[in-house]
Amino acid sequence: MTTRTTGDPSAGPPARAGETGGEEARKVLLASPRSLCAGVERAIETVERVLADRGAPVYVRKQIVHNVHVVDDLRRRGAVFVEELDEVPPGATVVFSAHGVSPAVREQAAARELRVIDATCPLVTKVHVEARRFAARGDTVVLIGHAGHEEVEGTMGEAPERTVLVQTPAEAAALEVEDPGRVSYLTQTTLAVDETAEVVEALRARFPALTGPGSDDICYATTNRQRAVSEVAADADLVLVIGSANSSNSVRLVELARRRGVAAHLIDDVGDIRPEWLRDARAVGVSAGASAPHHLVEEVVAFLRELGPIQVTEHRHTIETVRFAAPKEVRTP
Structure with missing residues (x-):
């Protein structure tokens, strides 16, 4: 594991004890890797490309990934999320989510002559x-x-x-x-x-x-995020995991921190943070599930900074270099 004080401009300069009226800086421990994985990025980019190339509406069976912010953003841009294929007009384009579908669903799509773009994670x-x-x-x-x-x-x-x-x-x-x-x-x-x-x-x-x-x-992303959270939990009084309640990998991160004996909470964004969680937490671990956008982490760090001086440190378990090619239907020549 590599531990370093971050110089990320989005997080601002690290604070040190005594910078603000002698107040001791709260430690913010960023677990790394965190946030979007390759499969999630591929799925989101697939919907974005279809919207750009074919225009709205673009139908998506189920949530493309399990994150309310991602889904709401794509919905505002013209994606229509449906539970089942009978909600999709015959002949329309439909994207299958990152979680995959059964052969029965593929057969139903063929019977309705839908133009399928499969964003299932490889x-x-x-x-x-x-x-x-x-x-x-x-x-x-x-x-x-x-x-x-x-x-x-x-x-x-x-x-x-x-x-x-x-x-x-x-x-x-x-x-x-x-x-x-x-x-x-x-x-x-x-x-x-x-x-x-x-x-x-x-x-x-x-x-x-x-x-x-x-x-x-x-998957590698689930394993890496769990190991990173485990390492951060060893030094934290509280762990905040950014992710939606239906995100399996995000929920597992919270459970893991709790099994390590640390208070931990799942939050969709800064609006879910409760003041009493932070009252006695001098070291706060922060991570995000594989379907949570990076900017949500930055917003949490900014929120913690508003409460007083902080010292931001990144605990890097590993560097992820995995990338997946887009579905063939949306690849650029």
Whole structure:
């Protein structure tokens, strides 16, 4: 981990104790990486490009990413978010969200002659491919994830007759399958790494022949943000995670900080910060889920500065360099 005092102009110059009437500066510990990941950026840019090229309205099935600020901004620019495809006029353009869809949804889109632009994160697509491969060889596919999440619904739809959902170690330990010797597992990409390991351990104890994906399904961005928050939590009295309530990876960051014994709260923006959280917090950790825009972090830092002198330090776990190509329908020549 690299720790440095930030010189980011958006955060302003770091304050030092004694700069303002002798008041001790509150420490603001920025977890890094934070905010948008490559899959989310790709999905947002996809909708932006379609709006620029084809004009409004552009229909998007579900929220393109799980963040109210992103969705509201795109809605103001002409995106129309729908729950199901029967809300989309026949022949219109529809964008599939970063969380992916099931084959049944693709079939429905074809039947309605919709022009589909698929913004599914490539790392979610990887899980879908694995689900089809494991099911095709006759395995029971155990999907570790959260019931009702759009990513889980899409993955289970790849082989619904052979896939079962498990959410906890207890459910894994009690699972009954057709052939205990042919069981494989996959995971939702935005789970807590340590909790998922416990579920996999329970599955392996139940089914010794258990097989899994060739590489972790929990995505690099989720893992990196969790590790960065864990490091910041070790030095913080309070952790603020910027993200929406339906953002799985953001919620996991809050839970992780709390498991480290630190008070932690999920906020959509500065308007959600409650004064009593800060009363005795001399070191505040700040992170943002993978679907939260960067400017929201800057606004939180600016808000904390308004309350008194702060010393901003970035705790860098790693540098992310991953980039994904845009869907072929919106690539520039």
